[in-house]
Amino acid sequence: MDEKDLIQKATKGDTLALSKLLQQNYSFLVKYLMKVTLHPQVAEDLTQETMVKCIEKIQLYNGESKFSSWLITIATNLFIDQQRRKKLEKNWLEHEQALRKMKWNVANMNEEWADVLDILAQIDEEIRMPIVLKHYYGYSYGEIGKMMGLAEGTVKSRVSNGLKNVRKELADLEGE
Numbered sequence: 001m002d003e004k005d006l007i008q009k010a011t012k013g014d015t016l017a018l019s020k021l022l023q024q025n026y027s028f029l030v031k032y033l034m035k036v037t038l039h040p041q042v043a044e045d046l047t048q049e050t051m052v053k054c055i056e057k058i059q060l061y062n063g064e065s066k067f068s069s070w071l072i073t074i075a076t077n078l079f080i081d082q083q084r085r086k087k088l089e090k091n092w093l094e095h096e097q098a099l100r101k102m103k104w105n106v107a108n109m110n111e112e113w114a115d116v117l118d119i120l121a122q123i124d125e126e127i128r129m130p131i132v133l134k135h136y137y138g139y140s141y142g143e144i145g146k147m148m149g150l151a152e153g154t155v156k157s158r159v160s161n162g163l164k165n166v167r168k169e170l171a172d173l174e175g176e
Protein backbone atom coordinates (compact mmCIF):
# COMPACT_ATOMS: atom_id res chain seq x y z
CA MET A 1 0.00 0.00 0.00
CA ASP A 2 1.45 3.38 -0.97
CA GLU A 3 1.50 6.48 1.23
CA LYS A 4 -1.51 8.06 -0.49
CA ASP A 5 -3.70 5.03 0.27
CA LEU A 6 -2.45 4.92 3.87
CA ILE A 7 -3.23 8.61 4.36
CA GLN A 8 -6.70 8.21 2.86
CA LYS A 9 -7.50 5.28 5.16
CA ALA A 10 -5.91 6.93 8.20
CA THR A 11 -7.97 10.10 7.82
CA LYS A 12 -11.10 7.92 7.73
CA GLY A 13 -10.19 6.26 11.04
CA ASP A 14 -8.12 3.23 10.01
CA THR A 15 -5.70 2.90 12.95
CA LEU A 16 -3.56 0.25 11.22
CA ALA A 17 -2.98 2.57 8.26
CA LEU A 18 -2.14 5.44 10.64
CA SER A 19 0.27 3.19 12.52
CA LYS A 20 2.08 2.29 9.29
CA LEU A 21 2.28 5.96 8.30
CA LEU A 22 3.81 6.89 11.62
CA GLN A 23 6.29 4.01 11.46
CA GLN A 24 7.37 5.06 7.98
CA ASN A 25 8.03 8.64 9.12
CA TYR A 26 9.40 8.04 12.62
CA SER A 27 13.13 7.90 11.87
CA PHE A 28 12.87 10.81 9.43
CA LEU A 29 11.22 12.90 12.13
CA VAL A 30 13.72 11.91 14.85
CA LYS A 31 16.65 12.82 12.59
CA TYR A 32 15.09 16.20 11.80
CA LEU A 33 14.49 16.97 15.48
CA MET A 34 18.01 15.86 16.44
CA LYS A 35 19.40 18.43 14.02
CA VAL A 36 17.07 21.11 15.37
CA THR A 37 17.39 20.41 19.10
CA LEU A 38 20.96 19.07 19.18
CA HIS A 39 19.81 16.87 22.03
CA PRO A 40 18.84 13.21 21.40
CA GLN A 41 16.49 12.86 24.37
CA VAL A 42 14.65 16.08 23.57
CA ALA A 43 14.38 14.96 19.94
CA GLU A 44 12.89 11.61 21.01
CA ASP A 45 10.43 13.30 23.37
CA LEU A 46 9.31 15.79 20.72
CA THR A 47 8.96 12.99 18.18
CA GLN A 48 6.64 11.17 20.57
CA GLU A 49 4.64 14.35 21.18
CA THR A 50 4.41 14.90 17.43
CA MET A 51 3.12 11.39 16.89
CA VAL A 52 0.47 11.86 19.58
CA LYS A 53 -0.58 15.18 18.06
CA CYS A 54 -0.75 13.52 14.64
CA ILE A 55 -2.99 10.76 16.01
CA GLU A 56 -5.26 13.38 17.58
CA LYS A 57 -5.40 15.61 14.47
CA ILE A 58 -5.07 13.19 11.51
CA GLN A 59 -8.54 14.13 10.23
CA LEU A 60 -7.24 17.71 9.77
CA TYR A 61 -4.54 16.64 7.30
CA ASN A 62 -5.71 18.03 3.95
CA GLY A 63 -3.08 16.61 1.60
CA GLU A 64 -1.90 20.03 0.36
CA SER A 65 1.64 19.19 1.47
CA LYS A 66 3.54 15.94 1.85
CA PHE A 67 2.63 14.00 4.97
CA SER A 68 6.24 14.29 6.18
CA SER A 69 6.04 18.07 5.77
CA TRP A 70 2.89 18.12 7.86
CA LEU A 71 4.66 16.13 10.59
CA ILE A 72 7.64 18.52 10.46
CA THR A 73 5.27 21.47 10.85
CA ILE A 74 3.73 19.88 13.94
CA ALA A 75 7.16 19.02 15.37
CA THR A 76 8.52 22.50 14.69
CA ASN A 77 5.56 24.15 16.41
CA LEU A 78 5.93 21.86 19.42
CA PHE A 79 9.65 22.72 19.61
CA ILE A 80 8.97 26.46 19.37
CA ASP A 81 6.32 26.20 22.09
CA GLN A 82 8.78 24.29 24.28
CA GLN A 83 11.43 26.99 23.79
CA ARG A 84 8.91 29.73 24.68
CA ARG A 85 7.96 27.89 27.87
CA LYS A 86 11.63 27.52 28.81
CA LYS A 87 12.22 31.23 28.21
CA LEU A 88 9.18 32.21 30.31
CA GLU A 89 10.30 29.84 33.05
CA LYS A 90 13.82 31.28 32.97
CA ASN A 91 12.48 34.84 33.15
CA TRP A 92 10.21 33.90 36.04
CA LEU A 93 13.11 32.28 37.92
CA GLU A 94 15.33 35.32 37.36
CA HIS A 95 12.51 37.58 38.60
CA GLU A 96 12.03 35.43 41.71
CA GLN A 97 15.77 35.39 42.44
CA ALA A 98 15.99 39.17 42.11
CA LEU A 99 12.99 39.57 44.39
CA ARG A 100 14.51 37.24 47.02
CA LYS A 101 17.79 39.16 46.86
CA MET A 102 15.98 42.47 47.24
CA LYS A 103 13.95 41.13 50.21
CA TRP A 104 17.15 39.91 51.85
CA ASN A 105 18.81 43.30 51.36
CA VAL A 106 15.76 45.09 52.74
CA ALA A 107 15.55 42.76 55.74
CA ASN A 108 19.22 43.40 56.51
CA MET A 109 18.66 47.16 56.36
CA ASN A 110 15.90 46.81 58.97
CA GLU A 111 13.35 48.44 56.69
CA GLU A 112 9.68 47.46 56.62
CA TRP A 113 9.65 46.92 52.89
CA ALA A 114 9.25 43.13 52.77
CA ASP A 115 5.44 43.24 52.65
CA VAL A 116 5.47 46.08 50.12
CA LEU A 117 7.88 44.14 47.91
CA ASP A 118 5.63 41.08 48.01
CA ILE A 119 2.70 43.18 46.88
CA LEU A 120 4.70 45.04 44.21
CA ALA A 121 5.88 41.68 42.84
CA GLN A 122 2.24 40.77 42.15
CA ILE A 123 1.51 43.95 40.19
CA ASP A 124 2.06 44.13 36.42
CA GLU A 125 5.31 45.82 35.39
CA GLU A 126 3.44 48.57 33.54
CA ILE A 127 1.94 49.66 36.87
CA ARG A 128 4.84 48.74 39.18
CA MET A 129 7.40 50.80 37.20
CA PRO A 130 5.63 54.16 37.50
CA ILE A 131 4.99 53.57 41.22
CA VAL A 132 8.66 52.81 41.88
CA LEU A 133 9.87 55.70 39.72
CA LYS A 134 7.48 58.13 41.42
CA HIS A 135 7.64 57.08 45.05
CA TYR A 136 11.05 55.49 45.37
CA TYR A 137 13.08 57.66 42.99
CA GLY A 138 11.00 60.84 43.08
CA TYR A 139 10.52 61.43 39.36
CA SER A 140 7.67 63.66 38.23
CA TYR A 141 4.73 62.25 36.29
CA GLY A 142 5.97 64.06 33.19
CA GLU A 143 9.48 62.58 33.51
CA ILE A 144 8.06 59.10 34.01
CA GLY A 145 5.81 59.58 31.00
CA LYS A 146 8.82 60.46 28.84
CA MET A 147 10.81 57.48 30.15
CA MET A 148 7.99 55.04 29.49
CA GLY A 149 6.57 56.65 26.35
CA LEU A 150 3.22 57.36 28.03
CA ALA A 151 0.99 60.37 28.44
CA GLU A 152 1.35 62.10 31.83
CA GLY A 153 -2.31 61.36 32.60
CA THR A 154 -1.76 57.66 31.97
CA VAL A 155 1.17 57.66 34.40
CA LYS A 156 -0.91 59.46 37.06
CA SER A 157 -3.72 56.95 36.60
CA ARG A 158 -1.40 53.96 36.84
CA VAL A 159 0.32 55.29 39.96
CA SER A 160 -2.99 56.19 41.61
CA ASN A 161 -4.72 52.89 40.84
CA GLY A 162 -1.59 50.91 41.66
CA LEU A 163 -1.20 52.62 45.04
CA LYS A 164 -4.85 51.93 45.85
CA ASN A 165 -4.18 48.25 45.23
CA VAL A 166 -0.99 48.31 47.30
CA ARG A 167 -2.77 50.04 50.21
CA LYS A 168 -5.66 47.59 50.04
CA GLU A 169 -3.29 44.61 50.08
CA LEU A 170 -1.32 46.09 52.99
CA ALA A 171 -4.55 46.69 54.90
CA ASP A 172 -5.57 43.10 54.25
CA LEU A 173 -2.19 41.90 55.56
CA GLU A 174 -2.52 44.00 58.72
CA GLY A 175 -6.03 42.63 59.26
CA GLU A 176 -4.79 39.02 59.29
